[in-house]
Amino acid sequence: MSGNKPHNSDSDKPLGGHFLDGDDHFRRILELVSTTIVVIVFDYDGNILYANDNASLYLGAETEQITGANYRDFFTGDSTEINLQLIRGVIDNSEIVSEETNVVINGKYFWFDAQAQPFKNDKGEVIGALVVATDITNRKNTEEALKASEERFREIFENATIGLYRTSPDGKLLMANPAIIRMLGYNSYDELSDRNVENGYVFPEYRNKFIELIKTEGRVSGWQSAWKRRDGTILYVRESARAVHDKDGKIKYYEGTVEDISSSHQVEKELRESEHRYRQLVEQLPDAVLIITSGKISFCNPSGAKLLGADNPDQITSTRLDKFIHPDSRREIKKLLSPASKKTEDNILEYKIITQEKQVRYIEATAVSFTQESRKTIQLVASDVTERRKAKEDLEKAHRRLKREQEQLKEKNAALKEILTHIEEEKMELKGQIAHDLERTILPALRKLIRPDGSPDTVLLDMVKNSLEELATGTGGMRYLYSRLSLRETQICNLLKSGATSKEVAESLNISVETIHKHRSAIRRKLGLTNKSVNLAAFLNRL
Numbered sequence: 380m381s382g383n384k385p386h387n388s389d390s391d392k393p394l395g396g397h398f399l400d401g402d403d404h405f406r407r408i409l410e411l412v413s414t415t416i417v418v419i420v421f422d423y424d425g426n427i428l429y430a431n432d433n434a435s436l437y438l439g440a441e442t443e444q445i446t447g448a449n450y451r452d453f454f455t456g457d458s459t460e461i462n463l464q465l466i467r468g469v470i471d472n473s474e475i476v477s478e479e480t481n482v483v484i485n486g487k488y489f490w491f492d493a494q495a496q497p498f499k500n501d502k503g504e505v506i507g508a509l510v511v512a513t514d515i516t517n518r519k520n521t522e523e524a525l526k527a528s529e530e531r532f533r534e535i536f537e538n539a540t541i542g543l544y545r546t547s548p549d550g551k552l553l554m555a556n557p558a559i560i561r562m563l564g565y566n567s568y569d570e571l572s573d574r575n576v577e578n579g580y581v582f583p584e585y586r587n588k589f590i591e592l593i594k595t596e597g598r599v600s601g602w603q604s605a606w607k608r609r610d611g612t613i614l615y616v617r618e619s620a621r622a623v624h625d626k627d628g629k630i631k632y633y634e635g636t637v638e639d640i641s642s643s644h645q646v647e648k649e650l651r652e653s654e655h656r657y658r659q660l661v662e663q664l665p666d667a668v669l670i671i672t673s674g675k676i677s678f679c680n681p682s683g684a685k686l687l688g689a690d691n692p693d694q695i696t697s698t699r700l701d702k703f704i705h706p707d708s709r710r711e712i713k714k715l716l717s718p719a720s721k722k723t724e725d726n727i728l729e730y731k732i733i734t735q736e737k738q739v740r741y742i743e744a745t746a747v748s749f750t751q752e753s754r755k756t757i758q759l760v761a762s763d764v765t766e767r768r769k770a771k772e773d774l775e776k777a778h779r780r781l782k783r784e785q786e787q788l789k790e791k792n793a794a795l796k797e798i799l800t801h802i803e804e805e806k807m808e809l810k811g812q813i814a815h816d817l818e819r820t821i822l823p824a825l826r827k828l829i830r831p832d833g834s835p836d837t838v839l840l841d842m843v844k845n846s847l848e849e850l851a852t853g854t855g856g857m858r859y860l861y862s863r864l865s866l867r868e869t870q871i872c873n874l875l876k877s878g879a880t881s882k883e884v885a886e887s888l889n890i891s892v893e894t895i896h897k898h899r900s901a902i903r904r905k906l907g908l909t910n911k912s913v914n915l916a917a918f919l920n921r922l
Contacts, residue, residue, distance in 0.1 A: 417491070417514070420498050421466050422507045425450035428498075437514075439485050456483030469495045469508040479515065490519040542616075542637035548590075548630050550577035562616075562639050564609035581605035581613055593622050593633060603640070615641045667742075671700050671716070671757040686742070686763050688734030695735070700759075705731035705739060715746050716757050729764060740765045788887055795870055802869065863905045871898050875916040 417437055420429040430438070430445040438445055438453045445453075450463060458481055469476055475496040482489050491512035498507040536543055542559025546552055552572050563579075565571040580586045585604040592599045598621040606614045620635025661668050667683035669676055676699075679692040687703050689695045704712050708730040715730070729741050744761040864872065867888075874884045881899070885892045899915060902908075908918055 417510075417512045419510050419512075420507050421450060421510065423467055423470050425463050425466065428507055437484055437489070453484055454482050455486075456481070456488075458482055466495060466508045466510070469497055470505055473497045473505055479519075481519075488516075489514060490516045542639075543635075544637065545632050545634040546576050547632055550575045552576060553632055554634075559637055562608075562614055562637065563606065564612075579606050581607055589618075589620075593620060594630075597622055599635075613641075614639065665762075667759075667761040667763070669700075669759045669761070671759060672751070672754055674701070675699050677756075683761070686734070686740065686761065687732070688736045688738065703732050703734070705733050707731050712744075715744060716748075716759070729768070741768045784886075791874075791887065795873060798873060799866065799869065864902060868898055868902050868905070871895065872902060872919055876919045878916070 417434045418429070418431040419427055419434050422428055427445055427448050427450070430442055432442065435442050435445060440448075440453075450466075451459060454462065462480060462482065465476060465478065465480075468474070475494065477492075477494045479490065479492050482491065492515045493510055493512035495508045495510045497505040498509040500506050536556045539556055539558055542562055543554075543556040544552065544559055545554035552574065555568055555571055560566075560568060560571050563571060563574075577583070577586055582605060589599060589602060589604070592602070598619070600619045602618045602620075604616060604618065606616055608614050617638045617640045618635055620633050622630045623632050623634060625631045661680050664680060665682055667686040668678075668680045669683050670678035675697055676695055677697070679687075679695055681692060684690065684692045684695060687695055701709075711728060712730055715728075729743055732740050732742055734740060741764050742761040743764050744759055746760075747758045749756055749758070870888065871884055874887060879887065881892055881895045885895050888895075903915060906918070908915065
């Protein structure tokens with residue numbers, strides 16, 4: 380019990396038996412009290428001797444039904460026996476007792492501020508206890524809710540991972556939770572409270588701007604600044620606060636929250652540096668890098684601008700990519716840019732594009748799809764392979780030409796082989812003819828060339844001369860001349876007769892031009908062609 384103060388019953392003016400004997404004056408007084416005041420008289424055993432109309436409202440019965448009933452008929456719960464003991468104590472000790480008590484009536488929970496005092500008859504005998512109780516259920520519920528709210532706030536305040544604070548307009552710290560104390564490197568609120576907030580900013584102008592904003596807007600949200608920790612290191616914070624005013628509109632204090640963003644600040648710093656390095660890398664790449672958003676070029680590096688025929692990226696930014704796609708490659712590029720397409724290094728294809736100058740160029744490209752700000756975005760990386768393709772085509776043409784020349788050389792070699800075989804046959808025939816001519820004409824003539832007297836036979840001498848000239852210049856002359864040449868020299872002679880130049884002969888026989896010149900000198904010498912003004916090819920064609 381709280382506030383219990385025993386009183387001597389002799390000093391109290393009893394209500395006496397008039398109340399119970401039907402004295403309408405006291406009854407009317409009791410019935411006129413507030414509807415929240417319940418008046419009940421109990422005897423020692425808890426029987427109800429009287430109950431006012433308000434009691435019938437709470438107990439859910441008429442006063443006639445209440446009178447004569449027992450306390451336990453209406454009151455239940457854990458406090459039932461305690462309250463009965465309180466009533467008996469009032470009767471036994473003739474004392475007045477005040478108590479806030481909770482009771483359960485018809486299953487409903489109530490709080491009452493009750494006062495119990497001895498109830499006496501006309502003889503001054505204590506025959507019961509007069510209980511006057513005021514319903515304070517709403518107040519108690521409010522108090523309990525407020526207490527619970529305060530406990531929840533205290534728990535949140537003490538355990539919050541973000542800092543919670545309250546400061547005066549001049550920077551004096553009025554309240555701070557453990558989180559903000561830890562953030563700033565202090566051990567207790569008392570240590571931190573000596574610090575003036577205005578001196579804790581790395582950049583004082585941030586505090587001035589903060590005050591200016593909160594005065595004009597009434598609050599700030601997401602304000603980022605740098606504070607000094609106890610050890611002098613920097614604490615990066617994100618702060619939200621509001622100004623609380625008094626009844627006259629003056630600012631009483633600022634209260635707000637603080638989040639330690641030092642880690643994210645460092646990450647953001649590194650991210651910015653990484654983005655800067657990446658942008659520098661992209662700007663210097665020899666490959667074209669384009670970002671396509673909703674079909675339009677939203678970013679392009681200098682190499683990309685050059686590929687598309689522009690002087691700088693600004694000239695093609697916001698231009699639709701379709702403008703630069705050659706009709707022959709529209710289907711393939713559409714497939715390349717499709718999010719469903721599989722991108723592998725093994726199937727990189729060539730595509731045709733059209734520059735702003737209407738030039739057709741060839742590219743090799745890869746693409747990656749992603750979503751940026753809820754929009755379909757594609758990163759396209761392309762290499763200009765126009766010159767490589769041209770070189771490849773030129774090489775293929777050279778290969779085809781070489782193949783044709785090889786086929787022609789094979790044919791020429793076959794023909795040359797046939798000629799050489801024929802020459803060998805003619806050489807054998809020539810040898811036989813020479814031997815026959817010598818045996819038939821020259822040797823007999825030589826035997827008769829000198830007369831017995833030792834003088835020459837001029838007739839025979841002329842015949843030998845003519846026979847020799849015939850051997851040298853007749854039908855067997857060419858065979859004779861060829862018989863003096865090597866196989867390589869014969870090949871060169873045949874090619875020169877066909878009209879080939881020394882360079883062409885060198886290419887056909889896969890030898891140097893200098894070697895050809897050496898062979899030509901040897902051929903002229905073997906053929907007795909000492910006059911340098913006479914063309915070797917022309918000479919061979921006249922034979």
